[in-house]
Amino acid sequence: MKTESRLEKVLASGNLAVTSECGPPRGCQPDKVREKGKYLEGIVDAVNVTDNQTAMVRMSSLAASAILKQEGLNPLFQMVTRDRNRLAMQADIIGAYSLGIDTMLCLSGDHTQFGDHPMAANVHDIDSIQLIQMVKTMRDEGKFQGGAELKGAPKMFIGAAANPFADPFELRVLRLAKKVAAGADFIQTQCIFNVDKFEKWMEGVRARGLHKQCYILAGITPMKSVGAARYMKNKVPGMDVPQELVDRMGSVPKEKQPEEGISICVETIERLKKVEGVAGFHIMAIDWEEKVEEIVERAGLLPRPQM
Amino acid sequence: MITAERKPLEELIEYVRPFKRILLVGCNECVTVCSAGGRKEVGLLASGLKMALMQSGRNIEIREHTLERQCDPEYIDELVSMIDGVDAVMSMACGCGVQEISRRFKDRPVFPAVNTKFMGASERQGVWAERCQGCGNCLLGVTGGICPIARCSKRLMNGPCGGSVAGKCEISQDVDCVWQLIWDRFKELGLEENYLNIIPAKDWRSATGGGPRKIIREDLAA
Numbered sequence: 001m002k003t004e005s006r007l008e009k010v011l012a013s014g015n016l017a018v019t020s021e022c023g024p025p026r027g028c029q030p031d032k033v034r035e036k037g038k039y040l041e042g043i044v045d046a047v048n049v050t051d052n053q054t055a056m057v058r059m060s061s062l063a064a065s066a067i068l069k070q071e072g073l074n075p076l077f078q079m080v081t082r083d084r085n086r087l088a089m090q091a092d093i094i095g096a097y098s099l100g101i102d103t104m105l106c107l108s109g110d111h112t113q114f115g116d117h118p119m120a121a122n123v124h125d126i127d128s129i130q131l132i133q134m135v136k137t138m139r140d141e142g143k144f145q146g147g148a149e150l151k152g153a154p155k156m157f158i159g160a161a162a163n164p165f166a167d168p169f170e171l172r173v174l175r176l177a178k179k180v181a182a183g184a185d186f187i188q189t190q191c192i193f194n195v196d197k198f199e200k201w202m203e204g205v206r207a208r209g210l211h212k213q214c215y216i217l218a219g220i221t222p223m224k225s226v227g228a229a230r231y232m233k234n235k236v237p238g239m240d241v242p243q244e245l246v247d248r249m250g251s252v253p254k255e256k257q258p259e260e261g262i263s264i265c266v267e268t269i270e271r272l273k274k275v276e277g278v279a280g281f282h283i284m285a286i287d288w289e290e291k292v293e294e295i296v297e298r299a300g301l302l303p304r305p306q307m
Numbered sequence: 308m309i310t311a312e313r314k315p316l317e318e319l320i321e322y323v324r325p326f327k328r329i330l331l332v333g334c335n336e337c338v339t340v341c342s343a344g345g346r347k348e349v350g351l352l353a354s355g356l357k358m359a360l361m362q363s364g365r366n367i368e369i370r371e372h373t374l375e376r377q378c379d380p381e382y383i384d385e386l387v388s389m390i391d392g393v394d395a396v397m398s399m400a401c402g403c404g405v406q407e408i409s410r411r412f413k414d415r416p417v418f419p420a421v422n423t424k425f426m427g428a429s430e431r432q433g434v435w436a437e438r439c440q441g442c443g444n445c446l447l448g449v450t451g452g453i454c455p456i457a458r459c460s461k462r463l464m465n466g467p468c469g470g471s472v473a474g475k476c477e478i479s480q481d482v483d484c485v486w487q488l489i490w491d492r493f494k495e496l497g498l499e500e501n502y503l504n505i506i507p508a509k510d511w512r513s514a515t516g517g518g519p520r521k522i523i524r525e526d527l528a529a
Binding site: 081082086108109110111113122124125126127128129130133134145161162163165166167168170171174175177178181182190237238 | 460461462463464465466467468469470471472473474477478484486487490491499502503505506507508509511
């Protein structure tokens with residue numbers, strides 16, 4: 001074991017891990033964080049706390065993670081390289097670990113063009129793979145990125161993202177290999193709707209033995225409506241929603257669509273459980289946290305293991 | 308080359324409105340090639356300014372001159388004979404030229420007529436695209452001769468983000484995903500395994516991180 005992270009313990013025990021997500025509020029509303037956290041308590045092993053997701057300003061990932069920690073949850077602190085340089089990032093990593101946050105996810109972040117401050121400078125002092133390297137160096141060598149020694153290393157369980165559905169497809173396994181080589185302990189994937197394509201990606205992952213070098217959590221998102229399905233299919237770059245799923249969502253009356261979305265989600269989890277190398281599930285129920293329990297329950301992933 | 312685009316006429320009119328006589332200076336280098344501030348553009352802008360001001364009842368005298376190179380003091384000297392009686396100078400060169408004029412003529416206001424854009428290449432007639440950010444420590448030798456610093460919207464040095472679709476960047480259909488280009492090039496050269504080498508965090512001191520940059524060639528410096 002590299003860390004005290006509960007997520008690492010669950011994964012190391014061989015149980016399928018479950019994580020979910022909490023997007024912090026766009027304002028000083030700490031109770032909103034607690035409210036979202038309540039839905040996930042005892043349901044998941046760690047809660048991703050997004051970092052200015054979609055390039056919209058929100059309560060900081062660090063502050064929201066600290067609030068969840070106070071509530072007894074296990075925050076998974078997300079960090080993007082878009083908004084701050086390596087000094088600020090390392091300061092926040094030390095700060096997070098000092099507040100008891102021991103699990104993080106290293107990302108480059110959505111481009112500012114998609115958010116509410118398209119006029120802002122994109123920092124990108126380092127990229128997501130270099131961020132993974134930086135956290136690993138801090139943890140394992142007790143050194144800052146600049147080379148100086150740091151006192152009290154942050155023992156972070158290090159996560160990274162992978163999108164099997166973006167292009168070029170043949171590079172997607174190699175990109176994962178690079179993240180693993182940089183020091184990623186676990187991976188959370190983009191939402192999986194096209195299971196065939198995901199299985200093909202996993203074949204490549206297994207061929208390189210990467211599933212034995214990191215834990216892969218399959219990304220799952222419930223669709224609320226046929227409109228949401230169409231939006232994700234057509235408007236979100238790097239998202240792959242097969243037409244048959246859009247049609248299936250559209251084939252039921254509007255009021256039944258949320259239920260259909262949840263069913264698709266549960267069926268997807270059942271299918272992915274059979275894929276060798278899948279170590280758990282990351283359920284991204286965006287602004288629909290109250291449904292996570294039902295999904296986890298119906299997918300036979302409750303109760304969560306006690307560690 | 309350094310690319311530039313003419314500023315809107317309205318902005319330029321406001322700069323020159325208080326003056327009776329201005330010197331409008333073009334440059335025969337990059338801004339000529341990208342049709343922003345060469346001899347031809349100097350002539351067009353001079354007539355444009357005169358006509359616009361005349362419509363609001365003002366007369367302005369504009370002396371026109373295009374230098375071989377505005378970023379070089381020896382060419383700037385040519386302007387000495389023209390500066391007498393001139394209230395202000397407007398430069399159609401890149402920011403380097405504008406600043407050379409303000410350095411040489413300390414008692415005259417100087418205004419830029421173009422927005423300096425980027426170091427780029429001509430993709431086709433009338434289209435220029437960014438190719439280099441002058442980071443000061445060239446990576447092209449390990450990235451297949453294609454620059455991710457200048458051409459990835461997120462400046463990713465180790466591969467494409469999750470928004471690369473059909474060869475295009477997530478920010479626009481008009482922007483190629485540079486990592487798709489690099490990957491295609493690696494494949495063409497049989498260098499696929501090169502992709503697996505991690506490019507470490509960059510030392511930005513060679514770029515703007517180290518403050519304003521200077522090159523001193525001892526063998527050439529006077």
